[in-house]
Amino acid sequence: MTQTALSAPVPRKPLHTRTVKCNGYKREDGLYDIEGHLVDVKSVGFYNMDRGELKPGDPIHEMWIRLTIDLNLNVVDVEAKTVWGPYTICGDIAPNFKRLKGLTIGRGWTRKTRELLGGTNGCTHLVELLGPVATTAFQTVYADKTTREVRTASKVRPMQIDSCHAYASDGPVVAHRHPEFYTGPRKEAAG
Amino acid sequence: METSSPVDETPSPCVNVCQMHPKEGYCIGCLRTLDEIAGWLDMQEKEKREVIARLEQRRKAVA
Numbered sequence: 115m116t117q118t119a120l121s122a123p124v125p126r127k128p129l130h131t132r133t134v135k136c137n138g139y140k141r142e143d144g145l146y147d148i149e150g151h152l153v154d155v156k157s158v159g160f161y162n163m164d165r166g167e168l169k170p171g172d173p174i175h176e177m178w179i180r181l182t183i184d185l186n187l188n189v190v191d192v193e194a195k196t197v198w199g200p201y202t203i204c205g206d207i208a209p210n211f212k213r214l215k216g217l218t219i220g221r222g223w224t225r226k227t228r229e230l231l232g233g234t235n236g237c238t239h240l241v242e243l244l245g246p247v248a249t250t251a252f253q254t255v256y257a258d259k260t261t262r263e264v265r266t267a268s269k270v271r272p273m274q275i276d277s278c279h280a281y282a283s284d285g286p287v288v289a290h291r292h293p294e295f296y297t298g299p300r301k302e303a304a305g
Numbered sequence: 306m307e308t309s310s311p312v313d314e315t316p317s318p319c320v321n322v323c324q325m326h327p328k329e330g331y332c333i334g335c336l337r338t339l340d341e342i343a344g345w346l347d348m349q350e351k352e353k354r355e356v357i358a359r360l361e362q363r364r365k366a367v368a
Contacts, residue, residue, distance in 0.1 A: 294314040
């Protein structure tokens with residue numbers, strides 16, 4: 115993993131660091147735990163009515179969320195915790211995130227989470243975490259979910275095709291991995 | 306020339322491992338040779354089925 119892959123920056127000073135980390139685990143009972151962790155720190159100190167003086171590097175936000183899911187991305191259980199927030203009452207809303215139980219990660223996830231937990235029903239940062247947590251869930255179960263037998267039997271067009279430039283249906287990745295759905299040029303077969 | 310729609314085509318045996326065995330000359334994931342891998346797109350259905358059948362034999366041989 116590189117420290118930075120971007121070009122040498124102009125003279126500048128850091129103001130804010132947000133760290134988001136997601137982990138996917140396979141449990142012994144066959145379910146999966148997908149956890150998200152968000153931390154916000156500033157490089158400059160400031161004062162806040164509930165927390166008083168925050169020094170540079172003190173976390174303004176620290177939130178954790180765990181979704182327990184099955185292989186089909188159904189949310190079986192939820193746990194959310196606000197360790198640090200700018201206000202004393204921030205953490206009181208974490209139990210609302212149990213509303214995610216019974217949802218399925220997939221199309222409409224972002225819209226549904228906003229319906230259930232948007233605005234005063236939730237915490238914007240815990241809701242934000244649900245974005246990378248959902249995609250981490252997909253990455254975590256993918257190898258278990260798409261065994262060759264499942265793929266071969268279903269003959270369904272894999273959803274990654276045309277989802278990004280690497281998976282362009284006329285590109286080299288689809289030509290190799292999913293040739294049945296390749297739309298690019300082929301040599302004319304003889305006879 | 307046989308024509309087939311995508312869902313009728315013999316599916317590629319690729320399982321995204323894509324690593325050639327140093328001695329056997331097959332991909333350790335799908336058990337195809339480089340010629341079979343590179344030529345897959347241009348094969349007729351009959352040829353693809355023949356390749357798949359050979360893979361079964363190779364799988365047993367290396368098991």
